Amino acid sequence: MDKLTGTGSALRRIQIGNALSAFGNGFTVPYLFIYVARVRELGDLAAGATLAAFAVAALLVLPFTGRAIDQRGPLPVALAGAAAASAGALSFGFAATAPTVLVSAGVMGAGLAMLQPALATMIVWCSTPAGRSRAFATQFFLANLGLGLGGLTGGLIVDEHRAGSFVALFTTEAVMFLVLAAVVSTVRLPRSAPGVAPHRPVAASGGPGARGAAAARLRVRRRSADAAAPAADGMRAVFADPAMLLLCVLGFVLFFACYGQFEAGLAAYAVEVTRVSPSTLGMALAANTAAIVVTQYAVLRFVEGRRRSRVIALVGMVWTVAWLAAAASGLLPVAHALAVGLLISTYALFGVGEAMLSPTVAPLVADLAPARLIGRYNAAFALVKQLALAVGPAVGGLLAAVGAYLPYLVLVTGCSVGISVLALRLGRRLTRDQEYGTVPTTGADSPGEVPAVAVAAAEPVAVAAVVGAGGAGPTTADVPARDGAGGGPPVTAAAVPARADREPVGCGSAAV
Numbered sequence: 001m002d003k004l005t006g007t008g009s010a011l012r013r014i015q016i017g018n019a020l021s022a023f024g025n026g027f028t029v030p031y032l033f034i035y036v037a038r039v040r041e042l043g044d045l046a047a048g049a050t051l052a053a054f055a056v057a058a059l060l061v062l063p064f065t066g067r068a069i070d071q072r073g074p075l076p077v078a079l080a081g082a083a084a085a086s087a088g089a090l091s092f093g094f095a096a097t098a099p100t101v102l103v104s105a106g107v108m109g110a111g112l113a114m115l116q117p118a119l120a121t122m123i124v125w126c127s128t129p130a131g132r133s134r135a136f137a138t139q140f141f142l143a144n145l146g147l148g149l150g151g152l153t154g155g156l157i158v159d160e161h162r163a164g165s166f167v168a169l170f171t172t173e174a175v176m177f178l179v180l181a182a183v184v185s186t187v188r189l190p191r192s193a194p195g196v197a198p199h200r201p202v203a204a205s206g207g208p209g210a211r212g213a214a215a216a217r218l219r220v221r222r223r224s225a226d227a228a229a230p231a232a233d234g235m236r237a238v239f240a241d242p243a244m245l246l247l248c249v250l251g252f253v254l255f256f257a258c259y260g261q262f263e264a265g266l267a268a269y270a271v272e273v274t275r276v277s278p279s280t281l282g283m284a285l286a287a288n289t290a291a292i293v294v295t296q297y298a299v300l301r302f303v304e305g306r307r308r309s310r311v312i313a314l315v316g317m318v319w320t321v322a323w324l325a326a327a328a329s330g331l332l333p334v335a336h337a338l339a340v341g342l343l344i345s346t347y348a349l350f351g352v353g354e355a356m357l358s359p360t361v362a363p364l365v366a367d368l369a370p371a372r373l374i375g376r377y378n379a380a381f382a383l384v385k386q387l388a389l390a391v392g393p394a395v396g397g398l399l400a401a402v403g404a405y406l407p408y409l410v411l412v413t414g415c416s417v418g419i420s421v422l423a424l425r426l427g428r429r430l431t432r433d434q435e436y437g438t439v440p441t442t443g444a445d446s447p448g449e450v451p452a453v454a455v456a457a458a459e460p461v462a463v464a465a466v467v468g469a470g471g472a473g474p475t476t477a478d479v480p481a482r483d484g485a486g487g488g489p490p491v492t493a494a495a496v497p498a499r500a501d502r503e504p505v506g507c508g509s510a511a512v
Helices: 009-039 043-072 074-094 098-125 129-157 163-184 210-227 234-240 242-257 265-272 278-303 308-331 336-357 361-368 371-401 405-427 432-436
Strands: 453-455 461-465 475-479 491-493
Touching (some): 009 098, 009 129, 009 163, 043 074, 043 098, 043 371, 074 098, 074 163, 098 129, 098 371, 129 278, 129 336, 129 361, 234 242, 234 371, 242 308, 242 361, 242 371, 242 405, 265 278, 265 308, 265 371, 278 336, 308 336, 308 361, 308 405, 308 432, 361 371, 361 432, 371 405
Antiparallel strands (some): 461 475
């Protein structure tokens, strides 16, 4: 089972280290604004600038992070990120002026930005395609559990009237980042990314019948013409991939419409329009975390074996219902108790959607990436996430500041509908293994094999891909002739495992 799912000792260590760092991060995240504005008496403006410094630092370092991961491997980048995050957190506890607070935020934000794609790449290297969704779902589950427990524990320690209590919080967070570094440093990673032959994402067949086959052949001819040009490298290659570019647009809308609204627009709407107390808002946030923790593995069982693009489209529908519930809580003349229930339901529905995203989006980024560019793909998506998390609160806060709550609700509800539309469009550009996240392999664990075919040098031919998992029928996709040297005589391919280059090696995945 470990071979199939990738749940070995290496992956387990990465997950544990990530959960411990999330626990430490949960100590401080809810209290950053209060610490800067009230405890250090630097004012709300300095507190807002401090939160912005996190995003700015991340945007500055992420373009270089992906290159470093692909050239040096994810482990050195993860260790450097943990060290920077630890130093930033520790300096936060002793920062008493606006410049020192901003510098601390920048160092910590840069470290966190380096950690995210590095840990994601380590999970990719230490998991098989079939087990990648479960691995990322487990990471998301443990991270949220760690954040929730850390926030609860930090609330028992923090005292607004004692700066020393905040020093203890930030020191604990700094130690947790060092624990993360110590844990992941024991992981044995392969010397290179799994596989050496990058694959070119292709569009799935347009459907059965002559029309779908003709459309597929046309797409293949275009791709064959594109293949004659030199391949782009670095971030250019990432954004030259149409499927990845569309996924980045989709990711921006996802993070803008949900995560980017928790601390700004939605919170302001809840307090000013729905008229809930801050303590009730805390209950709503707790409902969000509880929904993730309670539903994660039930949702995972639902998601496994289904098309990822359809799951993401369903998330858009769930979040549309969530925003409509939020609108009803403040704009309709309902009893206050019902309004509170609708608002808490909004946060809970967001949690269910987040649980559905964790086993779909991050693994999809990995499955779109050629082996040599996994770090850049992860860093590019993290960059998009940071942009959304910077723009989302700014837009939501601005509309809330001028009282434009109806346009605000129309905007975020429209974004949720847009998620469904973009996801369905993305599905047309994905191959079957990218959609389902399961790659047939040979051997004992093999659900199926690709039959032998004779590949013509001049004209694409149809290759029947037999899909074993779930008993699905055969599908056809047209592929151009490839002999490994860009020309020469036709090649006859024996039965080979599909995308075998994606299997990890040397990840220390023996069970403990």
